[in-house]
Amino acid sequence: MSTTLNLKLKIWRQESPEAPGRFHEFAANDISEDMSFLEMLDVINEQLNEQGIDPIEFDHDCREGICGTCGVMINGQAHGPEKATTTCQLHMRKFSDGDEIVIEPWRANGFPVVRDLVVDRSAFDTIVQAGGYISVNTGAAPDANLMLIPKDASDAAMDAAECIGCGACVAACPNSAAQLFTSAKIEHLNLVPQGQAERWRRTENMVETMEDFFGSCTNHGECHEACPKEISLDYIAYMNRDYLKSKLKNRKLAGQG
């Protein structure tokens, strides 16, 4: 019914963070084109298990492209060849019979390898902890409709908030910079009225925390190309604007707009 593919896989295997890693070759035969990329890896793992070889470790969870857990480099592209698509939503019909596919973990100093294709992305959580929130204790909120938010502003915040925190932006960047992630997190809150009180503090703290882990942005735009949610580069510009403004701002006058 559906056509099948025979593929040659080169997959990065690494026992632990300290151990050296290397590529292993696997033949993937009779792969249905209706499989997702991760289902193809499931099939390989079933075969390895039969052969008594440890299955390949990879991160994944929802398999619907929303949780941001999965992500590998596929032939040098973060999440593979299909635009705006996470690894779990990439389907094998995007490949051709006989293809060689190179599969690696995210490569970035800020994302150390845990095992095989699994990396540690806790630096992203640390950036959010530096100010990626609005300080409002449970119970202290006024009626939701007391605050009018222009639809355009709300939509722009939503565009930023679509970020799933997968790390593809960092993996795709030649500098391993995290500007796209950080700016999406900052501007989701900076663009709406609720976020104004902490706008400058948030921007400085998050940008400076980001710099502890990741490289500098040199405007390649690879992050946007790799982003499964197509987060716009505009947010990096907004973040840079906010950062600069913040450095010049007298915060005692922040209430005057």
Next chain:
Amino acid sequence: MTFDSAVPPGDIASMWDDHKFNTKLVNPNNKRRFEIIVVGSGLAGASAAATLSELGYKVKCFTFHDSPRRAHSIAAQGGINAAKNYKNDGDSVHRLFYDTVKGGDYRSREANVHRLAEVSVDIIDQCAAQGVPFAREYGGLLDNRSFGGAQVSRTFYARGQTGQQLLIGAYQALSRQIAEGSVEMHTRKEMLDVVVKDGRARGIVTRDLITGETEAHTAHSVVLATGGYGNVYYLSTNAMACNVTAAWRAHKRGAYFANPCYTQIHPTCIPASDEFQSKLTLMSESLRNDGRIWVPRDRDEARSAAQIPEEDRDYYLERKYPAFGNLVPRDVASRNAKTVVDEGKGVGPLKNGVYLDFAQAIGRDGVETIKEKYGNLFDMYERITGENPYESPMRIYPATHYTMGGLWVDYNLQTSIPGCYALGEANFSDHGANRLGASALMQGLADGYFVLPYTIGADLGDRLGEPLVPTDDEAFTSSIDEVKTQTQAWLDVNGTKSVDYFHRELGKLVWDYVGMERTKTGLEKALSEIPALREEFEKDVRVLGSGDNLNSSLEKVGRVADFFELGELMARDALEREESCGGHFRAEHQTDDGEAQRDDENFAHVAAWEWNGKGQVQTRHKEELVFDNVALTQRSYK
């Protein structure tokens, strides 16, 4: 063990306020002397951990994910209900309460549901203040949409990603508390046991998924917000890691497990395409607002959807339920899909789906409007199937999606183990035998933000100065030993088949016999076949690698072992419940027109099962349900 619903006396409308007044408070300065463990960081867990910490409690939060932002709450698409009545269409707390009790087919506890409806309005306020980008109208006010099972427009949404946005809101609140040092966050740690001493929960035992280390954590209270058990079916819309293990281990330590047979089959999922399928993908139910469901009248129909003229189509929901049409509750929509597919009228290459057609809506509102509402869902459908739903109708079929059953809890959300609580999908409390759309997010956040933070005081208020049980106490060390022994035992089996193989086989049994339609014969088969398969699993499973580094097969094997025991209990619960209600449909009990036939005289109760040891049949306890405020009627959506 305690088994008293602890529903306070008095009028339901003022009950929650009265209860808050009558519940012991813990002085702000004393709160920091209490330590609370929260397991899970989805909507319920993250909101509870953040709120408890804001109040001053010392909180430790655990997740097996790499980050607290990953939990499966994130995948909820459609929205969250709240009785705001912003649309001025007649909504009220009482109506949301009524709709939820009715939607649950009169098998939920009135007091809990009323409280849920009351706090629903606070949730929207809280989330908007956190910066959750809910959909808005041009005037800057919040927008609403309608959802299955309701005739008012009360659902708030953020594109097709409401769960993600609400979870990020809770995650951000939690992040703030982590940064302040008042929540100690543990990622990639899986809870494998609840430690009980002198009849009380004293802490948990976890396994570090990176180092394999088994650790003990002590606390005054343990809160389980660990989600549902839909993955017992192997194929479901749940994320791959969703499991029953935390709840099940609590069950084995004395927490009653309630109504396990109440599972919800979601009507709008993408049909399976083959054996290798690892999970099913849900298309938000909100699609039913504009999509029309139909199948060809002729089972031998060979034309493509677009070529089939109107007179040869059967819009069966609109035909059978003129008042609700395509917006009937989930169980009704699902069962009707099964009926037409079983009649051989299914569509698609495997004839295992029904059409969900947007042609009329696109003609009426234009492609742009439809794209604005459902764009990301349409894109997702196309990525998975390779078909364009703007041009040809989607194919959908029901799949397991949510589990209404769960750990039994009282009005304070305390399980039958004192000091151990269950929130969100992990408990059984609010949805009865069937959950309405957009109510899962509401319940998770209600429990975490607005219920548990108050009700936990009822227990802690009396325990000031009580020391923690040290982790070198025998209660902890023996539990650690058990966990370690079991972990090693799985590695030592070294059989021939993978964990996934057994999970898949178990899933087929549970789906066939304890799925959309159950029969006495089928359930009896399940009760003999599941234990037989489990025996094979215990002898023949192969888990490679070691226990001292990242090993996902090892993580899975313990979860699948728990699914085996749960699957058996589901069948037993379904067999004992000699009626049909909501998501539990017994073929022997249906009305003349094929609807669920309840037996209120004999089954208007919660079945709460008590663990009696491995290999022993659990004991079934009953909590009678009292309906003082909603009259029991045969549900009708005609």
